[in-house]
Amino acid sequence: MSDTETAAQQQWAFHGGLALPGHKQISTTAGVQNLPLPEQLIIPRQQHIGKPAEPCVSAGEHVLKGQVIAHANDYVCTPIHASSSGNIVSIGKQHVAHPSGLKGTCIVIDTDGKDEWIKLEPTGYEDMNPSHLRNLIREAGIVGMGGAGFPTFIKLNPGIKENIDTLILNGAECEPYISCDDMLMRDRPDEIIAGMRIMRHALQAKHCIIGIEDNKPEACKSLYDALGDATDITITRIRSHYPSGSEKQTIKILTGKEIPTQGLPLDIGVVCHNVATAMAVYRAIELGEPLISRVVTVTGSAVARPGNVNALIGTPISNLLDFTGVDYGNLSRVIIGGPMMGFLLQNRRSPVTRVVNCLLTYSHDEIKPSQPPVLPCIRCGECARVCPVSLLPQQMYWYARARDFDKVQEYNLFDCIECGCCDHVCPSNIPLVQYYRFAKTSISEQEQDRRKADVARDRHDFRLQRLERDKRDRENKRKKKLDALKKSKGDGMDAKQKAIQDALARISKKKAAQNTQPGNISNLTTQQHQLIQEVEKRRARLDPFDPNKKSDHQNENNQ
Amino acid sequence: MATNIDSSPPLTPKTSVSGVMLQVIYALVPGVLAYIWFFGWGVVFNILFAVITALVTEIIMLRLRHRAIMPFITDGSAIVTAILLALALPPVTPWWVIFIGIGFAMVFGKHLFGGLGYNPFNPAMLGYAVLLISFPIEMTVWPLPDMLNETPLGFLDSLIFMFSGNLPQGLSLDGITSATVLDTVKTELGRNLMLSEIYTKPIFGTLGGKGWEWINIGFLAGGAWLIYRRIISWHIPLAVLGGLFIIALLFYIFGAGGLPSPIFHVFSGAAILGAFFIATDPVTASTTLRGQLYFGAGIGILTYIIRTWGGYPDGIAFAVLLMNMAAPTIDYYTKPRVFGHSPDNSDRDDADE
Secondary structure, three states: OOHHHHHHOOOOOOOOOEOOOOOOHHHOOOOOEEOOOOOEEEEEOOOOOOOOOEEOOOOOOEEOEOOEEEEOOOOOOOOEEOOOOEEEEEEEEEEOOOOOOOEEEEEEEEEOOOOOEOOOOOOOOOOOOHHHHHHHHHHOOOEOOOOOOOEHHHHOOOOOOOOOOEEEEEEOOOOOOOOHHHHHHHHOHHHHHHHHHHHHHHHOOOEEEEEEEOOOHHHHHHHHHHHOOOOOOEEEEEOOOEOOOOHHHHHHHHHOOOOOOOOOHHHHOEEEEEHHHHHHHHHHHHOOOOOOEEEEEEEEOOEOOOEEEEEEOOOEHHHHHHHOOEOHHHEEEEEEOOOOOOEEOOOOOOEOOOOOOEEEEEEHHHOOOOOOOOOOOOOOOHHHHHOOOOOOHHHHHHHHHOOOHHHHHHOOHHHOOOOOHHHHHOOOOOOHHHHHHHHHHHHHHHHHHHHHHHHHHHHHHHHHHHHHHHHHHHHHHHHHHHHHHHHHHHOOOOHHHHHHHHHHHHHHHHHHHHOOOOOOOOOOOHHHHHHHHHHHHHHHHHOOOOHHHHHHHHHHHHO | OHHHHHOOOOOOOOOOHHHHHHHHHHHHHHHHHHHHHHHOHHHHHHHHHHHHHHHHHHHHHHHHOOOOOHHHHOOOHHHHHHHHHHHOOOOOOOHHHHHHHHHHHHHOOOHHHOOOOOOOOOHHHHHHHHHHHHOHHHHHOEEOOOOOOOOOOOHHHHHHHHHHOOOOOOOOHHHHEEOOHHHHHHHHHHOOOOHHHHOOOOOEOOOOEOOHHHHHHHHHHHHHHHHHOOOOOOHHHHHHHHHHHHHHHHHHHHOOOOOOOHHHHHHOOOHHHHHHHHOOOOOOOOOOHHHHHHHHHHHHHHHHHHHHHOOOOOOHHHHHHHHHHHHHHHHHHOOOOOOOOOOOOOOOHHHHO
């Protein structure tokens, strides 16, 4: 045992949390199976946090496996790749797996069965500049695969920090039922470790720790074996205690440091990535493969052969359910993610994305026909006891319900990680997290409205100012004129008369200026002279300001 | 959680409100049995009549407020309120006293504030305080424990007394009742008697009042079980008893034996029942763990002050009500440090606004 290993073995506890039954063995009896190539792939352009990628193919086009089909046109964005070769059928709204149940823009590909790759360009990383490395990782479309989907290249950028103290690979996988990371660690420990070394290179991190919950001894052993005698990475078993896999809690357990509120792990010199992300990084750099597939756990009581499947991004979820032998007659619902933080699947044609880690099925027998009623909060405080960020959930509930959003923020609503521990223990069955989500959304909306109102108010203020200024200017002008008039009055002359005379003088001056002879009439033919004279006559007749013609004109009118 | 989108927690919660209340009732059993053992059938009738009155009142109030009846009638909270109030009454209480006490507790203490979860005051203690102020005589005549009572009231006699106020031929209320030990200590100390003289009276036992020691040990056992079952946390009971013990100890030492010992205070009156079952009512207590310590200690200290210098022999009810008022403020100032915040929470989201 090296020094670093024993040092990193020290662990810190976090407040609250729950010891939950794991239910992992349901899906870990068989290895990861490859799903047969689906006939159609539905690839959403939004599979990460940030701006959606911009499709750069059109219907009818033939694409190869790994070809970019949507570009990243913003910093917080990653490109999207075709998961298999085939023809683009359409680009349009399709059902996607999202809590809102709204549709999202997807690129639909009819696969041709050849599964033909583009030319892959493995690069290696040892001599590579970290910035270039990050760019390659971005081009490979890699995002956090633990569920959040934050673009990985951003989290591999140490920013203004010279280097990072600790790089953590999160293999805790603390939510019940989910076992895709567990299976990856068992099956692909070499790739995970290689991926971690690439990440370390990008970050120039000093220490590397892989944290694994102690209910996954096989995964732990497999990683130990793969690591061999190398001492650059420490593998730490942590207590199986939900939510140890939440980034804030994982970092606290392994380093004792707390991410400051509203801050980033980077602020305390730590970066945390998921083990599956590390593997994707390895494949992108060493094999040149973009992220086009992921391991998904299909489990729960309604599947006949629960397990983990390797599915192409864009595979309809119904394909996975068919493959694992779901008894549709007895299937009550499918949850995307785990039982604590997951959400209900609304349409089974929704595709697997980079962040879909688990399909949890429930049979009809499991769901009680009558729900326990939601009772008033009795302030038992059980929620506060289990809150992993030491909030007072019952107070937040109280104020969220009353829509007192200032107060609910005073109770640090935005530190809530929505882990669902409070929901789980509430004796009154209050859906607490829903109230917090409601409050968070309402506050963001208010914030937006406020910003809009600020802009509007600024504009209004500016307008008032401008009007005021114009008025002042006009007033000054008037005053000046008045003063001038007063002065002229002093000269003993009728001011009005003088103004008229002045005006007349101005006009005649103008007239005189107009009477200057044009320069191009010197060498004209007589015909042209005649024409000019006719024109002059006509003009003179029409010109009301010509004093000679005026009387004529009037006479004409009088006649 | 989002899985509740059609509201069904996939992992069923371990406890429910009725589960909590049921366990509280179980935990009361040893103390209640001891109470019945020493004070006879009157205790049983008090509890039964109180529970029935409470349930009927609850149904009427729910109906008047247009609320669903079943989920609330089965939550058990009315039963717990009734039992706690019944345990605070003398075992020879006329039915109308119980009726008024429970009625006040349920209507004014609970439903006028919005029912379960919304009442700022402990309803049982509110009912008790109203009775103590309104009917001081009925509320302070305690029967002698059966072992000191030559003619304890039987099953039927208790029932008849409760509803008609008539005692069996040849018995007078004075003959079968006496003041409580706390009351006795208070009056006799007022008459400048020494504690050693007072303790020679037959109603005094080793730790507190005769019989009461066992009743309180029963409540203590039930309370310990509740803590073990994690229905309540240890903070409030420890703080109540600790606060009472420490202030009693200070005055016991500096009072040079002129005042009762801390052990006597803890094992007399409603201290243990109050610490484990009344002060821990989650609705009206402080909810932060640190706040619960202040809340409990406040009850303990106020109880001692009322017992020693106040106008009433026992002070648990008033101490609880006073601290109920303080609970929201205590909660506000004892918020735990949130993850990622500095120790004084000064970097709260709103701090920069």
